[in-house]
Amino acid sequence: MFSLHDKQLSKKIVQQLKEKEISYKFMHVCGTHQDTLMKHGLDTLLKSCGIEIIQGPGCPVCVTTPKEIEEMILLGLKGKTITTFGDMLQVPGENHSLSYLRTEGCDIKTVYSIEDAVDFAKQNKSKEVVFMAVGFETTAPTTASVILNEPPENFSILCCHRTIPNALKTIVEMGEIRINGLIEPGHVSAIIGTEPYAFLSKKYHIPQVITGFDPMDILMAVWMLAKQIEKDEPYVQNEYKRVVSKEGNKKASSMLDDVFKLVDMSWRGFPVITKSGLTLKNQFESYDARKKFEDILEPLKTKKFTEPKGCRCGELLRGLITSKDCPLFGTICTPQKPVGPCMVSVEGSCNIFYKYDEK
Amino acid sequence: MCLAIPGKIVEIDKKNQIALVDYGDNTKRKANISLVDVKVGQYVLVHAGFAIQILDPKDAKETLELFKEMLSQEGI
Ligand code: SF4
Numbered sequence: 001m002f003s004l005h006d007k008q009l010s011k012k013i014v015q016q017l018k019e020k021e022i023s024y025k026f027m028h029v030c031g032t033h034q035d036t037l038m039k040h041g042l043d044t045l046l047k048s049c050g051i052e053i054i055q056g057p058g059c060p061v062c063v064t065t066p067k068e069i070e071e072m073i074l075l076g077l078k079g080k081t082i083t084t085f086g087d088m089l090q091v092p093g094e095n096h097s098l099s100y101l102r103t104e105g106c107d108i109k110t111v112y113s114i115e116d117a118v119d120f121a122k123q124n125k126s127k128e129v130v131f132m133a134v135g136f137e138t139t140a141p142t143t144a145s146v147i148l149n150e151p152p153e154n155f156s157i158l159c160c161h162r163t164i165p166n167a168l169k170t171i172v173e174m175g176e177i178r179i180n181g182l183i184e185p186g187h188v189s190a191i192i193g194t195e196p197y198a199f200l201s202k203k204y205h206i207p208q209v210i211t212g213f214d215p216m217d218i219l220m221a222v223w224m225l226a227k228q229i230e231k232d233e234p235y236v237q238n239e240y241k242r243v244v245s246k247e248g249n250k251k252a253s254s255m256l257d258d259v260f261k262l263v264d265m266s267w268r269g270f271p272v273i274t275k276s277g278l279t280l281k282n283q284f285e286s287y288d289a290r291k292k293f294e295d296i297l298e299p300l301k302t303k304k305f306t307e308p309k310g311c312r313c314g315e316l317l318r319g320l321i322t323s324k325d326c327p328l329f330g331t332i333c334t335p336q337k338p339v340g341p342c343m344v345s346v347e348g349s350c351n352i353f354y355k356y357d358e359k
Numbered sequence: 360m361c362l363a364i365p366g367k368i369v370e371i372d373k374k375n376q377i378a379l380v381d382y383g384d385n386t387k388r389k390a391n392i393s394l395v396d397v398k399v400g401q402y403v404l405v406h407a408g409f410a411i412q413i414l415d416p417k418d419a420k421e422t423l424e425l426f427k428e429m430l431s432q433e434g435i
Contacts, residue, residue: 114408142407142408145409
């Protein structure tokens, strides 16, 4: 009921785009958009219309830094119960991944929701349960809701939540690639609404369309971007009105404000991005694993971290290359033996490329 | 990870902020509804065990209609 299908309309869009003889590069920041693009062959179809769409830093697992992975691993090694979403387990750390720790007898659990982690903590009061909270504005409210609901004392989070708008600003400001338009993530926008992107169009004159996850949504978004460029009137256009309103989900946003403060944060492949990360406000610091286990994590504070050898995830996340440009892709690096996080996560561009391209 | 799936609210346990959500195909699962003010019969988008937004079933159709209009009026 909520998906859009209209074969004829898609044909018409493609035909109109072709007639236009354009050559544009658009960036999206969402693994689910990448999946739609590859699954339905839209990437190839759009290339034939002169449009290249690249995935920026839109995979929460991929942009998690080596330091954050090591923090989790160290807490696991020190006997804490580590809970997180499935993808995190395979992300290679300097020596091990969380899934390797599990084979060594450490207590590592995957959960579907942060609530599962809280339930586990309630049922296992003798264990210290740490939840690795990754995800953008779509996921962060679920963490906020749980924290406001007073979870048990033996529960804490390692907060790795990040926010999208200033990451986009950084991409545009770095100027490493010329992007003609941004395809904004539908479910991040469901929470934050349309306004937080507006400054990008105003300040950098860049067209933006918030869009959904059906192939039709993407085609329409591309058409809308092309139209904005043609008219030379860049703004934030909302194609995904069935989910995204101007003000977003106010209840969820106010919970985010209640629980978190915005901080400068490192993203894999990027310099520190101003006001792009969330951390628990002081009144919730008893749930902050970084404070609770400060002594354990101390050695990591000053340590320098390196990316896995040969892995080009950093350049991928900045939109500079595609997965195929990485010499390790599909040979040394596969979903079974991933070298970098972009091959691990179902939202990572290498994983998605491998899934649809290699078969 | 930002994947979210639409479903219909069939039961609500207000005290615990939990609803039973029907995803069609005989799949029903519980979801936390603390992020939305929702009623039985409404559709929600569920992400990581939480309903994150209420959906309007009319809107999918309207999206297509509106876009068709844009496409035919303006050309490119
Ligand atoms: S193919 Fe593997 S090594 Fe290369 S960029 Fe992707 S994840 Fe990194």
